[in-house]
Amino acid sequence: MTQRVFVTRKIPQKGLDLITDLFKVSVWPSEFPPNKGEIVEGGGDCEGIITLLSDPIDAELIARLPNLVVIAQYAVGYDNIDINEATRRGIMVTNTPGVLTETTADLTWSLIMASARRVVEADRYVREGRWNVAWGPELLLGSDIYGATLGVIGMGRIGQAVVRRAQGFNMQVLYHTRSHNEDIAKLESIVPAKSASLDKLLSESDIVSLHVPLNSQTHELIGRRELEIMKKGSILVNTSRGQVIDQDALFDALSSGHLGGAGLDVFREEPLPRDSPLLGLQNVVLLPHIGSASRQTRTTMAIMCAKNLISALHGEKPPNIVNPEVL
Ligand code: DGY
Helix, strand or coil: CCCEEEECCCCCHHHHHHHHCCCEEEECCCCCCCCHHHHHHHHCCCCEEEECCCCCECHHHHHCCCCCCEEEECCCCCCCECHHHHHHCCCEEECCCCCCHHHHHHHHHHHHHHHHCCHHHHHHHHHCCCCCCCCCCCCCCCCCCCCCEEEEECCCHHHHHHHHHHHHHCCEEEEECCCCCHHHHHHHCCCCEEECCHHHHHHHCCEEEECCCCCCCCCCCECHHHHHHCCCCCEEEECCCHHHECHHHHHHHHHCCCCCEEEECCCCCCCCCCCCHHHHCCCEEECCCCCCCCHHHHHHHHHHHHHHHHHHHCCCCCCCECCHHHC
């Protein structure tokens, strides 16, 4: 019998094309996420499901999808999925690592540069008709990126790609990571990067960028204490997950002027609520979780996600399985 697949949002066509001839595929038609009831209605009997990071795939939902063989996540992060429960039930979970590394590192740099040089604020200044004096010695002064110290927390693929780009800006790099490996050692021979404790990194960096996965150890890793340790006027950039920062403490650090600015692509709650106090601050650049959002990368992610799903439903080991212990 043809296996069934539920896709919780329309992903790029090249990915869907790979699976439509092989399986009975139904795609959730709205850009808004289906709720649990709608997932069960659309995919209650499915063997495969393609999920997004905004779909909470918890134990209760997994229990209501009794035929599930694979959850193929269209993202590298999978903190929205109860992996333990999936594993307990013998369900494979896959993700899309590697293909979005450079694109996300590029966006991280967009945020670093936009925050340090107040690019978005300056654009607003022009558009709002406030540019009245041709050139001002003290107009919209920002901070230098060239020669500054960059602190990178988390040295997985994306953290390393961000560090590589720092070379062109002649930066000193401090990094903090749980596990050292050969790739990091190689990078150290190209970029002046040194391992540091979290506190040293926070107190000495002009710009701090976060690249850790969200889990119980990284939840609010950057809290009030950590923000206080950061250098006055420094910049915090987050393209990982919003819950890695205590967002209320961040608001206080930005509004008091202790931090010079922040560049955020991710938030505790997404979409960012319309009444979020962050919206009232000038010194923060806010993006709608677009780290991997280039046409090429999103297509590559869709193909990778589809290939993972196909392998799993064909009884093979998917190339990007995150819980291989189920096999
Ligand atoms: C991911 O893949 O985890 C990003 O947050 C979105 O691409």
